Amino acid sequence: MKDWPNRPSEHRTLFNPAFLAVLIADIAAGYEDESKQPLPYVLPFLSVPIVIHEPTRESLPTIATSMYAWLDRRPQARVEIPLLAPQFVESIREAIRFGALHDALKFGAGGSIVPLDLSKPRRGSQTPELRRCRDRARFTGRWLGRAGDPGTILVAWGLRV
Amino acid sequence: MQICCIALYHRDGNRRHELKFQPGKFNVVTGVSDTGKSAVLEIVDYCLGSGTHGVYRGPQLETIGWYGLQLIIGGERIFVARRRPPIGQKTSDHAMLIRGGVLPAPSKMYQTTNIATVVSELEKLIGIDENLQEPPEGSTRDPVTAGLRHAVPYVLQPQRLIADPKYLFDGQEDNFKEQHIRDTLPFFLGAVDQDSLAQRRDLRTRRLELRKAQAALADSEHADSAVIARASLLLDEAAKTGLINSDTDTAVADVRAILREAIDSEPPEEGSTLTGDAEKIAALQDRKNELGDTIREVRAEKRILMHRAQLAADVATEFEERASRLTSLDLLPNDDAVDEACPLCGSDSSPRSPAAHQLRKELDVVRAQTASAVYSEPGLEEVIDVYEQRIQAFVDQLETVDSELQVLVARDKAAAHARTRLEQQAYLRGRIEGFLQEHPPIDASEGDGLRRQVKLAEKRVDTLEKLLSADATRERTENALSYVGADMTKMAQRLALSYAAEGVRLDPVALTVVGRDPSGPIWLNQDIGSGKNWVGYHVITLLALHRYFIDNKRPVPAMLLLDQPTQAFFPSTKRDDPNRALGDMRDEDQEQVRRIFDLLRETVSSLHGGLQVIVMDHAEFEDEWFEDAVGQNNWRGGRGLVPNDWYA
Numbered sequence: 001m002k003d004w005p006n007r008p009s010e011h012r013t014l015f016n017p018a019f020l021a022v023l024i025a026d027i028a029a030g031y032e033d034e035s036k037q038p039l040p041y042v043l044p045f046l047s048v049p050i051v052i053h054e055p056t057r058e059s060l061p062t063i064a065t066s067m068y069a070w071l072d073r074r075p076q077a078r079v080e081i082p083l084l085a086p087q088f089v090e091s092i093r094e095a096i097r098f099g100a101l102h103d104a105l106k107f108g109a110g111g112s113i114v115p116l117d118l119s120k121p122r123r124g125s126q127t128p129e130l131r132r133c134r135d136r137a138r139f140t141g142r143w144l145g146r147a148g149d150p151g152t153i154l155v156a157w158g159l160r161v
Numbered sequence: 162m163q164i165c166c167i168a169l170y171h172r173d174g175n176r177r178h179e180l181k182f183q184p185g186k187f188n189v190v191t192g193v194s195d196t197g198k199s200a201v202l203e204i205v206d207y208c209l210g211s212g213t214h215g216v217y218r219g220p221q222l223e224t225i226g227w228y229g230l231q232l233i234i235g236g237e238r239i240f241v242a243r244r245r246p247p248i249g250q251k252t253s254d255h256a257m258l259i260r261g262g263v264l265p266a267p268s269k270m271y272q273t274t275n276i277a278t279v280v281s282e283l284e285k286l287i288g289i290d291e292n293l294q295e296p297p298e299g300s301t302r303d304p305v306t307a308g309l310r311h312a313v314p315y316v317l318q319p320q321r322l323i324a325d326p327k328y329l330f331d332g333q334e335d336n337f338k339e340q341h342i343r344d345t346l347p348f349f350l351g352a353v354d355q356d357s358l359a360q361r362r363d364l365r366t367r368r369l370e371l372r373k374a375q376a377a378l379a380d381s382e383h384a385d386s387a388v389i390a391r392a393s394l395l396l397d398e399a400a401k402t403g404l405i406n407s408d409t410d411t412a413v414a415d416v417r418a419i420l421r422e423a424i425d426s427e428p429p430e431e432g433s434t435l436t437g438d439a440e441k442i443a444a445l446q447d448r449k450n451e452l453g454d455t456i457r458e459v460r461a462e463k464r465i466l467m468h469r470a471q472l473a474a475d476v477a478t479e480f481e482e483r484a485s486r487l488t489s490l491d492l493l494p495n496d497d498a499v500d501e502a503c504p505l506c507g508s509d510s511s512p513r514s515p516a517a518h519q520l521r522k523e524l525d526v527v528r529a530q531t532a533s534a535v536y537s538e539p540g541l542e543e544v545i546d547v548y549e550q551r552i553q554a555f556v557d558q559l560e561t562v563d564s565e566l567q568v569l570v571a572r573d574k575a576a577a578h579a580r581t582r583l584e585q586q587a588y589l590r591g592r593i594e595g596f597l598q599e600h601p602p603i604d605a606s607e608g609d610g611l612r613r614q615v616k617l618a619e620k621r622v623d624t625l626e627k628l629l630s631a632d633a634t635r636e637r638t639e640n641a642l643s644y645v646g647a648d649m650t651k652m653a654q655r656l657a658l659s660y661a662a663e664g665v666r667l668d669p670v671a672l673t674v675v676g677r678d679p680s681g682p683i684w685l686n687q688d689i690g691s692g693k694n695w696v697g698y699h700v701i702t703l704l705a706l707h708r709y710f711i712d713n714k715r716p717v718p719a720m721l722l723l724d725q726p727t728q729a730f731f732p733s734t735k736r737d738d739p740n741r742a743l744g745d746m747r748d749e750d751q752e753q754v755r756r757i758f759d760l761l762r763e764t765v766s767s768l769h770g771g772l773q774v775i776v777m778d779h780a781e782f783e784d785e786w787f788e789d790a791v792g793q794n795n796w797r798g799g800r801g802l803v804p805n806d807w808y809a
Contacts, residue, residue: 022493
């Protein structure tokens with residue numbers, strides 16, 4: 001990962017650490033809602049790509065649909081996400097630190113992630129696309145929360161830790 | 162035609178023997194031998210073209226090489242000769258004919274022509290011209306042309322025939338020959354005369370004329386009805402194209418008058434709208450095309466602009482999103498934190514995350530970019546609007562032009578339709594005019610004329626057919642035979658022949674003599690009576706016929722050859738006795754024989770040389786006329802047809 005001034009503009013803007021941190025906090029919040037547990041440390045590396053990859057994001061089902069059933073129906077997800085995820089590992093790690101630094105989240109037991117309250121923004125309104133991403137992030141968190149243990153989930157998505 | 166002499170030429174070419182006869186007179190050949198005498202008839206027949214050489218053989222005849230006949234026909238001497246068939250042949254074709262009649266020397270006998278030609282020449286000389294005997298209608302026979310051969314039955318009465326009740330004429334025992342005799346008798350009697358050929362030609366011509374006249378009449382009648390049909394068709398078309406009122410009564414008889422009226426009427430004025438529209442329409446069409454092109458161009462330009470605008474918009478959107486994501490910073494509770502050590506592990510070695518202020522700086526940059534991106538295409542939206550307006554203006558113009566065009570086209574179509582109609586009318590006028598010229602009404606008088614012609618032709622044909630009808634021939638034959646019969650009756654009564662009291666006649670169909678007895682007609686061929694009777698009947702029939710032929714100048718050889726007429730009168734024991742004499746007969750038979758000979762003599766003399774009779778007979782009379790009749794032809798004492806030294 002390059003130093004900030006040397007990164008490509010997409011990474012500096014579309015995938016800036018503040019944005020990713022916010023998403024991670026939203027995912028953790030959804031996960032905790034569903035499973036009453038903090039988000040395991042590894043899951044942001046799966047779930048953030050899901051949210052920022054627009055085709056995958058927009059094809060997410062309702063909460064009632066089992067993740068495994070959905071994956072069976074939509075096998076391209078198991079190809080696209082494993083290709084995308086490695087490119088964001090560094091960014092996500094950085095985003096977690098950034099989030100922790102700026103009190104978007106904190107660490108729980110075993111390095112799991114606990115969301116902090118982001119309901120009071122300090123200024124401006126969010127664009128519709130931003131809002132959509134945050135909403136899907138929350139959903140993804142819940143969806144993962146119902147899907148069982150992290151190892152099984154990762155394998156189901158074709159990811160290796 | 163009569164015989165001057167019979168000339169026999171020896172085979173050796175050195176010798177010639179003549180038998181002289183007197184033309185126009187009663188000739189007798191008397192003598193001992195039976196052969197020889199009968200050979201005379203055979204020789205005459207052969208020289209006149211018979212199909213086969215006679216049945217008589219014998220050493221005398223085998224010495225002969227050529228048979229010659231010196232004839233006299235119409236005052237001219239004609240010599241004909243025919244070669245005796247060589248051994249093994251039935252007949253010979255070799256013949257000679259010399260006009261002038263000088264007998265050729267024995268060494269000069271060789272073929273110069275054939276017998277058919279000889280016969281043909283003789284026919285011409287006698288005057289048997291072309292003639293055609295048509296059998297009665299319905300008969301299956303072919304028409305027969307009478308020739309010399311058909312006249313021979315009136316000339317020859319061979320020995321076996323002269324006392325035959327059944328057959329009157331030589332050859333009659335043959336069905337075909339009998340039929341020919343039947344068919345040609347009318348001709349020889351003159352019941353079918355020489356003119357019939359010309360008349361038949363005439364009839365054919367008249368029949369053709371009749372057919373033509375009938376055809377012309379039929380044509381004109383047929384043509385008229387066909388013409389009327391065509392006229393009706395034209396009338397229908399005239400009604401359709403408005404040339405005549407459609408309610409005109411077309412069933413009226415005089416279609417021609419209606420048609421004439423139709424084309425004489427004034428054609429209507431041409432409308433003023435008929436011209437000029439075409440140009441206007443064309444101009445509007447062009448304008449429409451122009452506008453269409455212009456609109457397309459402007460639209461294309463607008464599309465380009467819009468594409469640019471869209472690009473710009475897309476870029477703007479992206480920048481906005483970047484800006485937005487960067488503002489996530491504002492979502493974080495603590496934006497002032499400084500990253501010094503890893504919050505997780507506290508280590509310091511990871512690369513520095515951007516500080517919040519760096520993110521803000523980033524945001525400012527993005528925002529600036531966004532703003533400039535939006536303003537790098539100044540007035541694009543306005544330009545696009547202007548284009549929109551222009552397009553709309555052109556579209557409006559196009560619509561105007563289009564509606565104007567439609568109005569004009571509708572008007573033009575009506576004009577075209579009217580024009581077409583006028584054209585149709587004009588064309589129809591032309592056709593009607595042509596039709597009326599081609600088919601002027603047929604004069605009633607013309608039809609009458611044709612009918613008169615037909616009647617005239619029919620009458621002509623009728624007349625000729627009557628003239629030529631077989632019925633007419635039969636009538637005339639019967640008429641002729643009535644004269645013959647009257648003659649026969651006189652002679653029969655003179656000879657006291659039986660059944661002759663009430664008249665006898667020749668039946669031209671039965672070819673026999675018909676007499677009467679109390680019970681009705683008696684036909685000779687019914688075998689009634691005796692041989693003596695039959696001889697008498699043969700003689701009188703032929704004499705009567707010849708008298709008729711001669712009186713009416715018919716083309717029949719004016720000669721009659723009778724072979725052994727007295728034989729039947731000899732007692733049967735003596736009949737074949739070569740030495741029989743008149744004295745061997747019963748008295749009444751002698752009387753009868755004398756009567757017959759007298760009859761023959763007197764008939765010949767009454768015809769003043771017109772008829773020659775040659776009798777070959779055994780009987781001898783003491784009378785002077787008999788010696789005159791015999792002349793050199795007494796074959797008694799060993800003389801005969803052929804000189805003894807020829808075959809001795």
